[in-house]
Amino acid sequence: xxxxxxxxxxxxxxxxxxxxxxxxxxxxxxxxxxxxxxxxxxxxxxxxxxxxxxxxxxxxxxxxxxxxxxxxxxxxxxxxxxxxxxxxxxxxxxxxxxxxxxxxxxxxxxxxxxxxxxxxxxxxxxxxxxxxxxxxxxxxxxxxxxxxxxxxxxxxxxxxxxxxxxxxxxxxxxxxxxxxxxxxxxxxxxxxxxxxxxxxxxxxxxxxxxxxxxxxxxxxxxxxxxxxxxxxxxxxxxxxxxxxxxxxxxxxxxxxxxxxxxxxxxxxxxxxxxxxxxxxxxxxxxxxxxxxxxxxxxxxxxxxxxxxxxxxxxxxxxxxxxxxxxxxxxxxxxxxxxxxxxxxxxxxxxxxxxxxxxxxxxxxxxxxxxxxxxxxxxxxxxxxxxxxxxxxxxxxxxxxxxxxxxxxxxxxxxxxxxxxxxxxxxxxxxxxxxxxxxxxxxxxxxxxxxxxxxxxxxxxxxxxxxxxxxxxxxxxxxxxxxxxxxxxxxxxxxxxxxxxxxxxxxxxxxxxxxxxxxxxxxxxxxxxxxxxxxxxxxxxxxxxxxxxxxxxxxxxxxxxxxxxxxxxxxxxxxxxxxxxxxxxxxxxxxxxxxxxxxxxxxxxxxxxxxxxxxxxxxxxxxxxxxxxxxxxxxxxxxxxxxxxxxxxxxxxxxxxxxxxxxxxxxxxxxxxxxxxxxxxxxxxxxxxxxxxxxxxxxxxxxxxxxxxxxxxxxxxxxxxxxxxxxxxxxxxxxxxxxxxxxxxxxxxxxxxxxxxxxxxxxxxxxxxxxxxxxxxxxxxxxxxxxxxxxxxxxxxxxxxxxxxxxxxxxxxxxxxxxxxxx
Amino acid sequence: xxxxxxxxxxxxxxxxxxxxxxxxxxxxxxxxxxxxxxxxxxxxxxxxxxxxxxxxxxxxxxxxxxxxxxxxxxxxxxxxxxxxxxxxxxxxxxxxxxxxx
Ligand SMILES: [Zn+2]
Ligand SMILES: [Zn+2]
Ligand SMILES: [Zn+2]
Numbered sequence: 001x002x003x004x005x006x007x008x009x010x011x012x013x014x015x016x017x018x019x020x021x022x023x024x025x026x027x028x029x030x031x032x033x034x035x036x037x038x039x040x041x042x043x044x045x046x047x048x049x050x051x052x053x054x055x056x057x058x059x060x061x062x063x064x065x066x067x068x069x070x071x072x073x074x075x076x077x078x079x080x081x082x083x084x085x086x087x088x089x090x091x092x093x094x095x096x097x098x099x100x101x102x103x104x105x106x107x108x109x110x111x112x113x114x115x116x117x118x119x120x121x122x123x124x125x126x127x128x129x130x131x132x133x134x135x136x137x138x139x140x141x142x143x144x145x146x147x148x149x150x151x152x153x154x155x156x157x158x159x160x161x162x163x164x165x166x167x168x169x170x171x172x173x174x175x176x177x178x179x180x181x182x183x184x185x186x187x188x189x190x191x192x193x194x195x196x197x198x199x200x201x202x203x204x205x206x207x208x209x210x211x212x213x214x215x216x217x218x219x220x221x222x223x224x225x226x227x228x229x230x231x232x233x234x235x236x237x238x239x240x241x242x243x244x245x246x247x248x249x250x251x252x253x254x255x256x257x258x259x260x261x262x263x264x265x266x267x268x269x270x271x272x273x274x275x276x277x278x279x280x281x282x283x284x285x286x287x288x289x290x291x292x293x294x295x296x297x298x299x300x301x302x303x304x305x306x307x308x309x310x311x312x313x314x315x316x317x318x319x320x321x322x323x324x325x326x327x328x329x330x331x332x333x334x335x336x337x338x339x340x341x342x343x344x345x346x347x348x349x350x351x352x353x354x355x356x357x358x359x360x361x362x363x364x365x366x367x368x369x370x371x372x373x374x375x376x377x378x379x380x381x382x383x384x385x386x387x388x389x390x391x392x393x394x395x396x397x398x399x400x401x402x403x404x405x406x407x408x409x410x411x412x413x414x415x416x417x418x419x420x421x422x423x424x425x426x427x428x429x430x431x432x433x434x435x436x437x438x439x440x441x442x443x444x445x446x447x448x449x450x451x452x453x454x455x456x457x458x459x460x461x462x463x464x465x466x467x468x469x470x471x472x473x474x475x476x477x478x479x480x481x482x483x484x485x486x487x488x489x490x491x492x493x494x495x496x497x498x499x500x501x502x503x504x505x506x507x508x509x510x511x512x513x514x515x516x517x518x519x520x521x522x523x524x525x526x527x528x529x530x531x532x533x534x535x536x537x538x539x540x541x542x543x544x545x546x547x548x549x550x551x552x553x554x555x556x557x558x559x560x561x562x563x564x565x566x567x568x569x570x571x572x573x574x575x576x577x578x579x580x581x582x583x584x585x586x587x588x589x590x591x592x593x594x595x596x597x598x599x600x601x602x603x604x605x606x607x608x609x610x611x612x613x614x615x616x617x618x619x620x621x622x623x624x625x626x627x628x629x630x631x632x633x634x635x636x637x638x639x640x641x642x643x644x645x646x647x648x649x650x651x652x653x654x655x656x657x658x659x660x661x662x663x664x665x666x667x668x669x670x671x672x673x674x675x676x677x678x679x680x681x682x683x684x685x686x687x688x689x690x691x692x693x694x695x696x697x698x699x700x701x702x703x704x705x706x707x708x709x710x711x712x713x714x715x716x717x718x719x720x721x722x723x724x725x726x727x728x729x730x731x732x733x734x735x736x737x738x739x740x741x742x743x744x745x746x747x748x749x750x751x752x753x754x755x756x757x758x759x760x761x762x763x764x765x766x767x768x769x770x771x772x773x774x775x776x777x778x779x780x781x782x783x784x785x786x787x788x789x790x791x792x793x794x795x796x797x798x799x800x801x802x803x804x805x806x807x808x809x810x811x812x813x814x815x816x817x818x819x820x821x822x
Numbered sequence: 823x824x825x826x827x828x829x830x831x832x833x834x835x836x837x838x839x840x841x842x843x844x845x846x847x848x849x850x851x852x853x854x855x856x857x858x859x860x861x862x863x864x865x866x867x868x869x870x871x872x873x874x875x876x877x878x879x880x881x882x883x884x885x886x887x888x889x890x891x892x893x894x895x896x897x898x899x900x901x902x903x904x905x906x907x908x909x910x911x912x913x914x915x916x917x918x919x920x921x922x923x
Contacts, residue, residue, distance in 0.1 A: 051833055052839050104885065129909075339826075
């Protein structure tokens with residue numbers, strides 16, 4: 001149906017191509033020049049020997065006691081049959097070749113009896129010259145070509161021992177592969193853990209494939225278990241595009257499965273047998289806890305009058321997981337997916353270092369339209385341009401985005417890599433990078449998922465779907481587009497024409513772009529399926545799982561740059577089993593462990609020097625330098641307990657409560673304090689957009705938003721414009737002032753999310769001018785990381801309590817931390 | 823095509839490989855000598871090699887003509903053999919001898 005094409009993927013386009021039928025059954029090599037078919041078992045094998053004493057075909061023929069083969073039509077000898085010219089014998093162990101005397105004619109003859117016969121015709125045949133067609137336990141290269149060492153190293157690695165096992169397995173399971181042997185020791189219910197190094201891409205696929213499958217299943221089950229029945233208080237409205245929107249309240253949950261705009265849903269009214277699919281257009285935020293669903297189909301009048309009895313299902317899409325599986329497969333099966341050097345480097349194989357040849361290094365490393373680079377940034381750009389694989393570590397505020405954008409500029413202008421593909425795991429990170437790259441004057445296209453085309457973004461004008469609408473030459477397309485938005489939909493013929501024109505216009509725009517920006521998973525979009533990207537940059541790569549990071553890389557990469565910070569948050573993995581098996585380790589981290597040293601950006605420009613001290617010493621070995629002075633980050637209007645240290649920890653001994661939904665926490669006392677602090681900042685002239693409130697719990701977020709708008713002395717709108725969110729939502733961004741509400745106040749239970757060091761690092765490094773933490777030291781100090789932090793505040797005389805206009809140091813003593821449990 | 827080979831990607835000695843080598847020698851020695859061993863005349867049409875286009879010669883190689891049977895007819899395929907192979911050397915030697923005479 002109409003909308004199915006819009007919102008569903010064409011499954012064929014996601015599947016990576018399979019190995020052809022004539023691929024070597026041992027190692028997967030499949031160039032027709034290299035392979036030969038065993039006539040008995042009908043399996044193909046190549047003429048490469050790997051690490052054994054004979055080529056794969058000979059290894060097989062000997063083990064399986066087969067003696068006849070047939071050549072591939074696409075090979076050197078085409079459809080020639082290997083048989084004795086005289087008697088027709090096809091036993092290749094007996095066959096040989098003999099040249100005519102003094103002539104360039106050659107025939108195949110078996111050793112006995114025919115070669116012996118030829119001896120009798122001494123003047124015609126040089127019988128002493130008879131030689132077998134198998135030399136050195138492989139076919140002569142003029143019969144079946146031998147793959148190069150490089151090509152063989154790209155194929156599946158198989159030992160003599162594994163060949164024995166495989167041949168045995170084939171007796172009962174003719175379709176078994178080496179993977180079945182390797183997997184043999186792992187129980188069905190278990191997952192194999194990730195390795196540091198991999199033998200070949202098939203093994204890589206065998207480890208990561210099942211992990212992705214696990215995560216996908218878990219994701220699916222979780223999403224489907226969030227079905228809500230018997231929803232009451234549904235209210236209806238109409239959107240600008242004439243579609244109907246249903247608003248409702250759902251129970252608050254802290255699970256990482258939080259609703260996002262663009263998510264697919266199905267709303268049903270079982271009593272009337274009615275249902276419609278649609279997508280989320282509003283999530284719980286500063287404007288209320290309601291969610292809004294824009295429905296696709298026309299909603300009958302009767303339904304619009306109804307407010308209760310609805311069921312809401314969350315439609316799970318396998319798209320991102322499918323694309324990751326396809327990338328794993330391409331890495332194994334398609335030799336053109338990455339360069340030989342990258343193939344081995346990514347697997348952790350020991351190979352010679354290589355540098356890339358650049359026509360000429362730019363003389364100035366800064367890019368037009370962007371700030372000048374500092375020393376470590378320029379060094380990073382210069383070094384990275386010449387290497388096929390680089391890691392750049394950017395601690396908070398060190399100008400990662402500027403450096404990445406500058407790098408992309410030079411990749412386009414100074415190298416011959418063609419179009420550059422730029423990716424990141426999150427849409428926000430992609431948007432930020434897109435904006436900066438656009439400033440340099442390059443032609444950028446931001447490719448969005450179809451489900452997100454209507455989501456607002458700061459770089460909307462650069463999105464592919466919007467650029468298409470604004471093409472001057474496309475009068476017909478524009479007319480159809482306008483007609484569609486006016487009428488809501490088009491007649492079938494018009495719709496067909498519209499899609500065809502749009503597809504072509506999108507293709508042209510993509511082909512003409514210098515840079516294409518999209519999410520990692522977005523790189524697997526069918527519209528990019530036929531593109532090859534030799535230069536790929538992945539930002540925030542430490543927030544992506546390995547398979548996710550591979551999606552943009554297997555599009556033909558020769559040069560890969562991973563930018564990230566493994567001291568900040570890692571990827572979100574919901575299935576604990578998959579996470580524990582190593583899915584939560586990013587590619588960036590594994591490469592660091594393998595010995596690839598990241599280039600570190602050293603100077604931070606975000607935080608007041610007092611704010612960078614703790615994170616620098618605890619998370620970055622003290623290596624973070626300050627590129628701003630206290631004077632650059634001093635604001636009047638707030639009386640800090642210690643004047644030159646714009647930070648404090650406010651002791652709050654309120655109770656934690658379970659939020660009404662039963663699945664989250666809130667803390668009223670802390671909320672009241674947060675409101676007072678926020679009000680104070682606003683009164684001092686700080687604008688709402690400059691303030692960020694971080695709290696790890698949805699229950700507290702919702703409570704805080706309501707409390708401030710209701711109880712705050714200032715205008716509601718001011719509080720509405722203050723962002724309140726989890727740490728994860730703030731990663732990659734900054735605010736002038738950050739207030740952190742810890743919520744947990746129970747001395748005997750855990751502190752949940754807050755116990756993850758990387759999360760604390762992110763929470764502490766968002767602010768430019770000031771950080772205020774509100775929490776319960778007694779509960780928090782039992783955990784060593786927080787104990788350190790509290791001690792730091794105490795030592796700096798910034799652990800305080802009392803009225804805000806008369807803060808005094810707290811005399812609280814903490815307990816020793818117990819051994820850390822979550 | 824770049825040749826990127828991991829260090830240490832060499833031959834791996836093991837019992838299974840040794841067994842394979844031994845079994846291979848056995849299969850090479852076996853005498854088939856079956857009924858198909860009719861001693862027919864080796865009537866190879868020598869002019870078949872004319873079907874090979876000499877211009878298709880690859881660098882560093884010598885072109886030979888492999889004559890095979892295809893049903894009732896004969897078929898010719900070009901063989902591109904290395905200059906330093908037995909075949910090529912043999913042909914060279916024979917040509918030298920012929921020019922001597
Ligand atoms: Zn066989
Ligand atoms: Zn093979
Ligand atoms: Zn024969």
